[in-house]
């Protein structure tokens with residue numbers, strides 16, 4: 001399927017070496033976009049530029065955006081996708097190190113992506129930022145994911161603030177709330193696939209399901225869509 005306005009666009013995907021980030025990167029490549037992946041681990045797709053990036057480190061996120069604008073001239077779309085689950089243990093048993101790790105990647109990583117992405121997009125007067133939140137920000141799935149859930153709820157708040165503050169610069173900021181999606185992260189958290197019983201559409205989602213929504217949100221067809229949270233969850237949150 002073609003999505004208007006994505007051919008030739010410069011797109012950064014964080015955490016694009018695995019799971020849904022990889023699917024999102026593949027989706028943009030298939031639309032003819034130039035894709036830059038920032039990740040700490042894994043092997044990049046052959047069709048993308050790779051810049052090793054730990055999103056919890058602000059200078060590394062700034063370097064990723066600088067690398068993109070220096071090598072491709074601009075930044076049209078940023079997908080803040082990198083995330084970690086952290087330890088699935090009850091709230092009172094969360095360690096300070098574990099809390100810092102989850103908030104460092106899932107919350108501060110998105111803040112740094114927004115900060116440096118918005119700076120680049122403000123200079124060129126336009127762009128789209130897609131933040132990957134989670135249905136868990138609204139409704140717990142895995143017992144013990146309280147810090148993860150809080151980080152994802154904060155991503156929704158950041159999305160609304162950024163959309164509000166930067167709409168006047170022609171920048172759209174949106175969030176996507178995936179339900180259970182078949183990736184290494186979900187397989188580690190739910191090895192027996194029990195979560196499918198809570199999904200009205202009675203299947204686990206795929207990276208392609210998420211990529212299709214991200215491509216639409218980034219495309220010209222969604223040019224009046226900003227500040228929203230789009231669930232891609234098989235009606236998980238409606239159940």
Ligand SMILES: NC(=O)c1ccc[n+]([C@@H]2O[C@H](COP(=O)([O-])OP(=O)(O)OC[C@H]3O[C@@H](n4cnc5c(N)ncnc54)[C@H](O)[C@@H]3O)[C@@H](O)[C@H]2O)c1
Pocket residue numbers: 014015016017018019020021038039040041042053054055056081082083084085105132133134135177178179180181182183184185186
């Ligand atoms: N899989 C699900 O069911 C699900 C549901 C809702 C939301 N999410 C969110 O979707 C996003 C992608 O998750 P996934 O399921 O594809 O997970 P995944 O573990 O398959 O992939 C995550 C990627 O992020 C990278 N990453 C981790 N820490 C990083 C860091 N500090 N800097 C840069 N990259 C880093 C990893 O190396 C990996 O390539 C995450 O934000 C996750 O919270 C996942």
